[in-house]
Amino acid sequence: MTQSSLTNSEPTREYHYLQPSTFWSIRQGFPKSLSLLLIAVSLIFPLVLWTVVSSLGWVSPIFLPSPALVFQAGLKLFTEDSLALDVLVSSGRVLAGFLAAAVIGVPMGLAMGTFYSLDSLFAPLVGTVRYMPVTAFVPLIVIWLGLGEPSKILIIMLGVVLYNAIMVADAVKFIPNEMINVAYTLGATRRNVVFKVIIPAAFPSVLDTLRVNISGAWNFLVIAELVAAQNGLGFKIIQAQRFLQTEKVLFCIALIGVIGVVIDYGLKALSQKLTPWADQIRH
Template structure:
């Protein structure tokens, strides 16, 4: 009788297995990005506004900074209400928005077709990209003296500055969005017998549209920067002009109020473009 047969049954069951080392317990790696609940997201959004506002109030209330250099939030609010009651804030805001609509709209009308051509046509990229790549590194504000000489000090020079500041960047970003279209979609379309214009209109453009809108979101902020710069020079209306007037009389509370208005309008434009992107590009989420 063997040793295994001589061992009681319960001892055999309790005996450890004489096999190799126990397998390692695998660790589950947490994803790098984790979504939060809607309630937590709204709480974080509120904190991103309230915490800097509270710090601003604390610094101004401490008395360590002269109110002429850093007015309190309440003083800025009062200055904004005073400008709104006098009608100057609405008039300047309308002037700046009109220039944004003209300059940014014209830049989009120029850059989207150029970028679409660079992303779809084999000859367009080597023809256009070198010139666009060089021009985008030229500071748009450096063209202000030339624009005044060429176009005068009226609206044309201000709109042209906006176009120069936005059109080249938006062209390259649009071309990059168009190049992101998967090649398999193009191959399937060609296999089904679709013509090149039909593929561009029905496949490439709808797929690239969310990326084109994202490029517009980024460059809309640049447009606001350039409209303020344009209004700082030889302007009689606009938010940039109002900042210059307030600076002459050391009215920092009015300057801060105008900056807050610019930030809120910019945020509204960004949210509107986000909603537009979510609506027309649900497949790209």
């Protein structure tokens, strides 16, 4: 059989080319205008739906007051019930608990991700305790620390600290071994590897971990302010719930959401400024 006949007998391959798509592109850029439009839709559509449902009377105002009633209740809280002070008090509690969780959790996570010995020492304890509900510790915390501010800060700290440790440890474990081996080849000591390779490489992930877990600190705020609080956003929510003032409950919840978004974008901007080289990894 000749070479030409072999060539002619080969099956013809069909090539399928991927059709370009703007909306369904996978990490290939996205128009800023379309992104802003989708953000607007995601925010406006639920608000419009809420307005329609409440204005048509499909749901009782006790269960779902209109956005106008919620807004009016918020103005009243700010002007008559010193809600601004509650925001400051709650923010201070969250900040104190979150900073304590960062000071303890981040070094623990770095140690667990770097040294197998410390991972074996801490991982069983962390893996067990993180499944225990923080609310179950509230009576013990009251016995240990009383009803003052330390107990509230401890509750917020316990709700976040172990997740900080686990997520930071996982980030360290994803650092390629080649980076560490190259450092050893160049004559680095273990101390050099920790402070000049591992910590700088994990730093962007540490910032992202803190950015994610600060939402958990706000989630535990209401639980913390159950402990004999006389002010704070969680206290306001619980107080309004007792009197079926749903509009006040919704406004305080929405206010926590707005504060969270501001903090999230602030931490994101700080992270991008401190670690611009990690933008490609983040996006």
